[in-house]
Amino acid sequence: MITEENFIDFKCPHCHEPVAFPHESIGSLQACPSCPESFLVPEVGSEVGNQIPLPITTSRLVLRRLAPGDWKDLLELMTDEEFFQYQDGVPLDEDSVLHWLESDAHVKLTTPDHPFYLAIQLQDGGKLIGYLSLTFTDPQRLLVTFNIGLNRSFQRKGLALEAAEAVLGFCFEGLKLHRVTSLCDSRNTAACRLLEQVGMRREGEFLKNKWLHGEWTNSIWYALLAEEYHEAPTKASDPS
Numbered sequence: 001m002i003t004e005e006n007f008i009d010f011k012c013p014h015c016h017e018p019v020a021f022p023h024e025s026i027g028s029l030q031a032c033p034s035c036p037e038s039f040l041v042p043e044v045g046s047e048v049g050n051q052i053p054l055p056i057t058t059s060r061l062v063l064r065r066l067a068p069g070d071w072k073d074l075l076e077l078m079t080d081e082e083f084f085q086y087q088d089g090v091p092l093d094e095d096s097v098l099h100w101l102e103s104d105a106h107v108k109l110t111t112p113d114h115p116f117y118l119a120i121q122l123q124d125g126g127k128l129i130g131y132l133s134l135t136f137t138d139p140q141r142l143l144v145t146f147n148i149g150l151n152r153s154f155q156r157k158g159l160a161l162e163a164a165e166a167v168l169g170f171c172f173e174g175l176k177l178h179r180v181t182s183l184c185d186s187r188n189t190a191a192c193r194l195l196e197q198v199g200m201r202r203e204g205e206f207l208k209n210k211w212l213h214g215e216w217t218n219s220i221w222y223a224l225l226a227e228e229y230h231e232a233p234t235k236a237s238d239p240s
């Protein structure tokens with residue numbers, strides 16, 4: 001319903017507490033003021049806000065929030081030195097992984113300038129084989145940047161492509177975002193190829209703009225706008 005102040009009243013789909021948002025926020029991602037969850041502001045006439053469409057299921061994967069039980073598989077991924085060859089960070093020990101999981105439980109998709117992690121889990125056997133992170137870069141939450149990493153034993157099987165296609169579907173169809181970006185080291189052939197394969201446009205290369213593991217390195221920006229995503233002849237897979 002629309003109140004006289006042009007606010008839409010509805011209930012949080014998680015805690016069922018009443019909330020009110022301006023009419024122009026229909027479809028937008030918002031944090032519930034009464035509980036730690038987020039939701040999408042529904043159309044006029046809906047009693048309840050819309051849930052964020054997570055987890056995401058693809059033909060071989062499930063993309064879902066990290067959970068405390070993921071520590072072993074995450075540790076396997078994060079102790080591989082080669083994993084950090086083209087990105088920030090150093091291998092993590094067990095305590096660091098446990099601390100990460102503990103603090104991640106308090107992060108919402110709406111937490112500003114903070115990565116929101118999704119586990120990339122195999123449907124067959126349930127192993128966590130990687131992660132995706134989404135970080136909003138604007139206060140309106142319409143611009144997001146993503147990063148992806150896969151356990152080396154599961155690379156080169158098209159699984160990163162499957163996960164990245166699904167996350168673009170989540171961003172553009174589920175959250176109705178305006179623009180998705182990703183940044184990678186210019187020497188990272190695998191990441192560049194992956195981002196090109198999902199239809200992202202190479203926007204530019206920044207020369208020696210990043211100090212990484214003791215040297216200045218070049219970064220390539222990739223981006224995709226909502227209109228480009230929707231106009232693409234082969235759209236990314238359905239996130240549902």
Ligand SMILES: CC(C)(COP(=O)(O)OP(=O)(O)OC[C@H]1O[C@@H](n2cnc3c(N)ncnc32)[C@H](O)[C@@H]1OP(=O)(O)O)[C@@H](O)C(=O)NCCC(=O)NCCS
Pocket residue numbers: 083084086087147148149150151154155156157158159160161162182183184188189190191193194197
């Ligand atoms: C980037 C990464 C996620 C790619 O994972 P992946 O599972 O190998 O990717 P996929 O199997 O889905 O392949 C996607 C495309 O990249 C290509 N590719 C993957 N690894 C490659 C490599 N080492 N060299 C050249 N091309 C490669 C694949 O051939 C495929 O392209 P194609 O369809 O034209 O054949 C993985 O290499 C990784 O986790 N790297 C470490 C973390 C990292 O650097 N992340 C940067 C994120 S921006």
